[in-house]
Amino acid sequence: MSTTQPTTAIGKAAHFTETRVGASVLVREFGRKIFPSHWSFMLGEVALYSFVIVILSGTFLTFFFHPAMGELHYEGPWAPLRGVEISEAYNSTLAISFEIRGGLFIRQMHHWGALLFVAALSIHMLRVFFTGAFRRPRELNWVVGVLLVIMGMAAGFTGYSLPDDLLSGNGLRIIDGIIKSLPLVGTYISYFLFGGEFPGIDIVSRLYTLHIMIVPALLIALIGIHLVFVVVHKHTQYPGAGNTEKNVVGEPVLPTFAAKGGGFFFLIFGLISLISALFTINPIWNYGPYDPSPVSAGTQPDWYIGWADGFLRIVPGWLEFYIAGWPISLNINSAVLVMGGVFGAMFIYPFFESWLLKDKREHHILDRPRNNPTRTAIGVAGIIFYCNMWAAASGDIIAVFFQMSLNDMIYIFRILFFVGPVIGYIITKRMCIALQRKDREIALHGRETANIIRLPHGEFLERHEALPPHKLWKLTAFESPSYIPAEPNAEGKITGLEKFRARLSRFFFEDRVAPVTKQELEASHHDHDSVEGDDHKQIGH
Amino acid sequence: MALVVLLLVGLLLTGGAYALFTQTSSAKADTASSSDIEEGKKLFAANCATCHGLNAEGSKAGPGLIGVGAAAVDFQVGTGRMPLQANGPQARVKEPQFDDEQTAQLAAYVASLGPGPSIPEEEYLDASKGDPAAGGGLFRTNCAMCHNVVGAGGALTRGKYAPNLSEVSEKHLYEAMQTGPQNMPIFNDANLTPDDKRDVIAYVREVSENPSPGGFKLGSLGPVAEGLFIWFFGLAAVIGMTVWLSSRSK
Numbered sequence: 001m002s003t004t005q006p007t008t009a010i011g012k013a014a015h016f017t018e019t020r021v022g023a024s025v026l027v028r029e030f031g032r033k034i035f036p037s038h039w040s041f042m043l044g045e046v047a048l049y050s051f052v053i054v055i056l057s058g059t060f061l062t063f064f065f066h067p068a069m070g071e072l073h074y075e076g077p078w079a080p081l082r083g084v085e086i087s088e089a090y091n092s093t094l095a096i097s098f099e100i101r102g103g104l105f106i107r108q109m110h111h112w113g114a115l116l117f118v119a120a121l122s123i124h125m126l127r128v129f130f131t132g133a134f135r136r137p138r139e140l141n142w143v144v145g146v147l148l149v150i151m152g153m154a155a156g157f158t159g160y161s162l163p164d165d166l167l168s169g170n171g172l173r174i175i176d177g178i179i180k181s182l183p184l185v186g187t188y189i190s191y192f193l194f195g196g197e198f199p200g201i202d203i204v205s206r207l208y209t210l211h212i213m214i215v216p217a218l219l220i221a222l223i224g225i226h227l228v229f230v231v232v233h234k235h236t237q238y239p240g241a242g243n244t245e246k247n248v249v250g251e252p253v254l255p256t257f258a259a260k261g262g263g264f265f266f267l268i269f270g271l272i273s274l275i276s277a278l279f280t281i282n283p284i285w286n287y288g289p290y291d292p293s294p295v296s297a298g299t300q301p302d303w304y305i306g307w308a309d310g311f312l313r314i315v316p317g318w319l320e321f322y323i324a325g326w327p328i329s330l331n332i333n334s335a336v337l338v339m340g341g342v343f344g345a346m347f348i349y350p351f352f353e354s355w356l357l358k359d360k361r362e363h364h365i366l367d368r369p370r371n372n373p374t375r376t377a378i379g380v381a382g383i384i385f386y387c388n389m390w391a392a393a394s395g396d397i398i399a400v401f402f403q404m405s406l407n408d409m410i411y412i413f414r415i416l417f418f419v420g421p422v423i424g425y426i427i428t429k430r431m432c433i434a435l436q437r438k439d440r441e442i443a444l445h446g447r448e449t450a451n452i453i454r455l456p457h458g459e460f461l462e463r464h465e466a467l468p469p470h471k472l473w474k475l476t477a478f479e480s481p482s483y484i485p486a487e488p489n490a491e492g493k494i495t496g497l498e499k500f501r502a503r504l505s506r507f508f509f510e511d512r513v514a515p516v517t518k519q520e521l522e523a524s525h526h527d528h529d530s531v532e533g534d535d536h537k538q539i540g541h
Numbered sequence: 542m543a544l545v546v547l548l549l550v551g552l553l554l555t556g557g558a559y560a561l562f563t564q565t566s567s568a569k570a571d572t573a574s575s576s577d578i579e580e581g582k583k584l585f586a587a588n589c590a591t592c593h594g595l596n597a598e599g600s601k602a603g604p605g606l607i608g609v610g611a612a613a614v615d616f617q618v619g620t621g622r623m624p625l626q627a628n629g630p631q632a633r634v635k636e637p638q639f640d641d642e643q644t645a646q647l648a649a650y651v652a653s654l655g656p657g658p659s660i661p662e663e664e665y666l667d668a669s670k671g672d673p674a675a676g677g678g679l680f681r682t683n684c685a686m687c688h689n690v691v692g693a694g695g696a697l698t699r700g701k702y703a704p705n706l707s708e709v710s711e712k713h714l715y716e717a718m719q720t721g722p723q724n725m726p727i728f729n730d731a732n733l734t735p736d737d738k739r740d741v742i743a744y745v746r747e748v749s750e751n752p753s754p755g756g757f758k759l760g761s762l763g764p765v766a767e768g769l770f771i772w773f774f775g776l777a778a779v780i781g782m783t784v785w786l787s788s789r790s791k
Contacts, residue, residue, distance in 0.1 A: 046779050080673045080747045096728050097754065104755055115771040120779065160785035166681065166690065168761065260786060275775060280755030281767050285750065286691045288681050294765075296685040303768025347748065394765040396696035404699035405630070433666025 027254065035257045036250035040127045045261060047120035048223065049112045049268040054214065059109040063102050066092040067208035069164065069201040078285050086289040089164040089204045090476075093284055096468045097427070110278035114159065115273060115281075118152045118304040125149060129379050131366035133236045135359070139350040141229040144222055145306035146346045151219045153304050158211035159281055160282075160302055164204055170299045171289030172203065174312070181332035199292060235364050239477055245364050300393055310392030313336050314413045319465070342386070357481050371478040374433030374508040379426040381421035389415045408528040429511070436480075437514035442467065443475040444524040466525075476516045481505075483509045543719040574649075581650025584643055589623050590683075597654055610657020611721065613649035616716035618644045620709075630700035631723050642676055665735045666711040671743025678743050679737055683728065693761040707749035714742050728789045 006015045017023045035041070068088040073079045076091070077098050086094075097104035125145055128134055134142035157175075161168045176198045180186040195202030237243045287296065301309050310364065312335050319330035354360060355374065369376040391398065392413040399406040446464035454460055467475070486494050486502035492512050559757030565622045566713070586595060599605030606613075618639055619621040622632040639647065652659065663672070681690060692706030706714065718738050721727035750778050759766040 014783065037787050039780070039787040041781075046783070080677045080744055080751075084674050084678060108755055112771065112775070115767065116775050116779070119771055119776050121736055123776065134698045164686075218764065263617050264782070265787060267786075268779070270777070271782070272776055275771075278756045279770065280753055280758050282759070282764070283753070283755055283761070285754070286761065288690065293682070294681040294685055296681070296690040297687050298689045298763045298765070300764040302764050306764075306768065397765050399696040399700070400694060402699065405698075405701050406696045510752070514714060518615040 001470060001525075007086040015222075024466075029257075030231065031252065031254035032219075033234075033253045033257075034248040034250045035230055035235050035253065036248060039237070040131075042236045042264065043120055043124040043127055045264060046268055047117055049214075049222065049265045050117040050120055050272065051219070053269055053272055054110055054113040054117055058115060058212065058216075061110055062212055064096050064103065065089070065162070066091060067162065067205045069204050073299060073496055081084045081285065081288065082288060089162060089163045090284070091520060093163040095164070097285060100182075108281050109272055110159075111281045112275050113272050115158050115302060116157060116268075118149070121145075121149055121152050122292055122304075125420045126379070126383070130369040130376055131238075132363065132372060132375065133366055134350040136350075136354065137233050137362050138229070138236075139354075141226060142350050143347055144226050144229065146343060148219065148226065149346075150343060151215055151222060153212065153337070155215045156302055157305055158207045158215060160305075161207050162204060163282075163284045164290050164298060166287040166290050166294065167299060168287075169199060169282070169292070170446060171204035171301050171305075172199065173292065174309070178332055178335060181331075182329065182336070183326075191327040197334065199290065234364065235332075236364050238366050238476055239368065240363050241473050243365060245362070247365070260427055279533060290385060294368070300397075302514070303390070306393035307386050307389040308335050310389035310395070310413070311338050314389070314392045314410055314415075314417065315515050338389075342382075345382075356508065358484055358487075359481075366479065367472075369431040370435040372481060373436070373512070374481065376432050377425045377429035381425040381533060384420040384424040386415075388413055389421050409503050433511060433513055439475045440513060440516055443472055444520060478515055478523070480514050481509050481513050482512055482514075545668065576654045577649040580643075581646035581648070581653075582637070584647050584652050588638075589647075592625070592643055597651060604692075606651050606654065607653035608657045609651060611652040611660050612658040612716040613720040613722065614648040614651045615644060615660050616720060616722055618647055618712055621715055629639045631702065632702065658716075660737075661712060661715040661719065661735070665739045666742065666745040667739070668743040671736075671739040671741075673740070673743040673747040674742030676737075676740030676742070676747075678709070679741050683733070684741070689761070689763075691761050692745050706745050709745075711742050714745060715739075717777060 006012050020086075021460065060207055066088045069087050072091060073090060074084050074086050074094065076082070076094055078094060081094070093107075096107055098104070128145065147314075157171070161172050177192065179190045179193065182189065190198065193203070193206070194200040195206075234248050236250060237250070240249075242251050244384060251260075291471060300306060312332065315331055315334055317331050320332075321328055367375070392410070393407040395413060396406055398404065399409050416421045446466045449463045449465045451463040452460055453463055466472075482500070483506050485505075488494050489498065516523045564701065585593075589597075589606075592600060593606050594600050594603075597606040614700055617632070619637060619641075621637040625632050626635055626712075635643070648660065680688075681710070682693075684692070686704035687695050687697060688706055689703075692763040694705035697703060697704050711719075715738050716722075717725060718728040718733060718741065719730075728738070759770055
């Protein structure tokens with residue numbers, strides 16, 4: 001060792017670590033990662049932080065929860081249940097709520113945190129979609145993200161079913177029904193899962209294993225992959241002066257981003273604590289023990305399963321029919337098809353868009369949603385498709401609150417199921433194109449200042465102000481996807497698939513607003529100069 | 542012709558006897574004075590006869606009331622549901638139009654038309670004598686599918702609904718079970734004994750008067766209210782934080 005040895009305590013500790021694990025590489029590489037600052041880039045962080053809170057509070061709950069379905073008589077402090085025969089799982093959840101110090105608070109944190117986790121996941125995913133952040137090289141990270149949503153739902157549902165109260169049992173009964181509606185294998189899977197006829201005495205302990213081990217392990221693994229990908233790919237950024245495909249403009253992890261992120265974690269922690277301290281969630285003591293016969297009015301799943309429940313509420317019963325004596329229960333198992341369809345569409349979308357646009361380039365600059373009207377419209381159509389089913393799950397509550405007929409609500413949801421996404425697509429696309437035209441107008445003719453001036457010969461004009469260059473850049477520097485006609489492949493043939501792609505491409509991209517070109521920009525300035533003469537350079541029309 | 546008459550007489554006899562036997566368990570000796578009945582008859586003619594008929598025999602606009610008993614009148618008029626405010630899938634609760642005395646007179650008149658369930662006795666209305674846990678079991682099996690597990694209410698078909706029970710008095714709860722108003726089924730004494738009904742009342746009182754252990758109840762409507770809350774308040778707060786945090790960096 002030719003270098004000088006450290007003399008201070010911290011120096012020695014740092015040297016010890018460095019010579020054994022090489023920590024400086026981590027600090028040097030990761031610490032200098034740049035993260036652009038924008039509010040919409042922090043939504044994924046919210047999901048991560050609420051997940052951490054859910055893991056912490058969930059660990060506390062495992063110390064007191066008994067995942068067993070043996071029967072006993074309730075002897076605890078909640079009078080409306082005293083003496084009622086309940087399961088050990090339900091009994092321990094009641095004990096957590098009423099007898100373990102701080103138990104109810106932690107239980108509510110766990111549940112509110114879980115709701116926030118999936119909500120934050122969802123809007124993070126919408127942000128990524130609408131800004132085109134899933135494009136190469138991030139397609140696989142998008143796929144990981146979709147898997148995270150599915151795992152988040154699985155984690156939530158397995159947890160919802162654990163307390164063995166009436167509500168969770170009703171939820172499980174629907175799952176049992178969906179499983180049994182699967183052709184050929186349904187009954188076998190149901191008997192295997194429940195250890196016999198529903199509800200059996202095994203399901204809580206089995207769901208517990210899934211809920212506290214397998215699903216969280218998968219979630220943690222997927223989150224790890226997701227974050228590694230973020231570091232490897234570098235963060236995307238919005239279009240702006242100085243932001244290019246080759247740089248990332250923002251703040252380094254150390255010290256700024258890390259400090260900010262740490263603070264943000266505690267803000268989220270505080271928010272979930274505040275909500276949990278003030279607002280009841282899943283008051284299991286109200287629901288009573290599970291018994292397969294009663295179903296309460298207002299029985300709904302947690303919000304993220306709502307869309308599947310809503311689909312089951314609006315699907316017509318006549319979809320069940322018999323073929324040679326075998327029942328085909330499309331009235332139930334079509335829910336599986338719809339869920340599979342939605343997630344399937346999410347999985348393939350990045351690859352679909354790249355194929356449709358013949359775009360294999362890397363993209364690190366994000367799209368403003370208006371600058372890709374087709375994608376934005378498809379996204380909105382998807383949101384409407386989802387939200388319609390979601391609302392259908394609460395059709396009964398909407399009917400009571402707005403004094404509507406429940407039957408009419410179902411008809412409305414059924415119509416919107418088909419029509420809503422189409423209307424949403426058309427309106428969104430037109431709105432995006434209109435916004436692009438407005439941007440184009442502003443880029444070419446400047447901003448309206450509302451200053452009216454009168455010319456010597458009496459004409460009135462509004463003064464238009466040219467945009468500062470960095471704003472002009474934002475309005476003009478984007479790519480507008482356009483229709484690509486069918487092209488022959490290497491062998492000189494136009495394949496059927498290519499013809500199909502061309503037709504789709506025409507449908508999606510025929511209507512477009514081209515970005516303002518340099519020539520147009522110069523021409524517009526030139527016009528003003530020539531028309532208005534010497535001292536009214538900025539006057540437009 | 543004689544055969545038809547004979548059949549009619551036979552049917553009337555068996556039907557009448559059946560009605561008598563099933564109703565006697567709750568029919569009570571008529572204690573109302575004849576002046577109450579007279580007053581009730583006047584009120585009835587002025588306020589109810591348009592739909593229910595001058596002699597409460599019913600019309601196209603409303604059911605006959607002979608044999609519905611004092612309990613039904615006390616419930617419908619006492620909660621303000623009758624006289625009906627507007628035609629609709631279901632009579633809505635409003636401020637009662639008659640005071641207690643007038644309601645009692647109307648009830649006495651209708652009760653005088655034929656035997657029916659009478660206004661429940663005080664001892665069955667005392668929630669403190671009931672067993673809320675037993676009532677909870679009965680409630681979940683018989684009531685919760687429409688009224689929700691804690692009586693927060695719920696939707697029925699075609700605009701009908703099961704109302705929220707938290708503000709309903711013990712007497713009206715009992716009468717509703719006894720007479721099955723609007724779209725509610727009748728839980729007669731053979732189905733739910735007076736003691737059972739008292740247990741149900743004890744349960745409803747217990748869950749609607751108990752302070753909520755977990756904080757604000759969000760209407761006790763379950764996951765829908767919770768989901769709305771996390772999206773419109775939780776997530777809104779989160780987005781506010783993100784905008785705040787990212788605005789400081791400039």
